[in-house]
Amino acid sequence: MGDRRQSRELALQALFFLDINKADQGLEAFCDERTEELTDNVKPFFMDLVQGVTKGMDEIDDLLNRYSKNWKLSRMPVVDRNIMRIAAFEILKRPDIPPSVSINEAVEIGKKYGTRDSGPFINGILDRIRLEFE
Template sequence: MSARTKARKRALDILFQADVRGDEVATILAAEAQRAANEPAREASWLYAREIVDGIIDNQGEIDEQITTFAKDWPLSRMPAVDRALLRIATWEILYNDEVPTAVAIDEAVELAKEFSTDESGAFVNGVLARIARSS
């Protein structure tokens, strides 16, 4: 598993925790940063996870607007928390990270949705992200 794949999982965990607990993402991110300082072997995945989460924090309004626009009749509040987090991660990568090819961002999100969310989540995430990618 690549460092970026591991980083996406870490970012997913941070976003999911904040969502489920009702905490600020920045609070969970700070706790994870403290933990990461004690795990130098995982530094490569931590750096990209932090970049993802910081990017989502900085651009959440635009990211959520894109998701809401292209999720056709699915408001963010109705989506499973895992799907919502994965859509935010991949949308950030598509819109704000030129180093990640769009197809890779979508594929990684779909695979994580299949692994961690509902049976229908892979197709849902793929459809929303494909529409976002076509519009950008």
């Protein structure tokens, strides 16, 4: 697995952790548990993703709500919601990453960690977001 994929998967896990635990435990607690995985090659992109998503959460969640037909953000599976947050952050704030790469990565991670419906669900919403920002 490449460093960026590992960063994205760990960012998903961290955002899931923060989503479930709310303010009980923070990012530092998550990172303390994963020191071996957060290598010097993985940690910078991981931190950029997690901090970028958490700082831009309102804007990102507004987009996800706008483009998810018949789904409120609160009803989405936690895994899918956080995968899409990461990809939406990349589409909005990382012009060095082509949107198609962000979407493909999100779909593949969704297939790995989500349900059998995660891939198409994630792809549909992120593609609508991509079209707005092209």
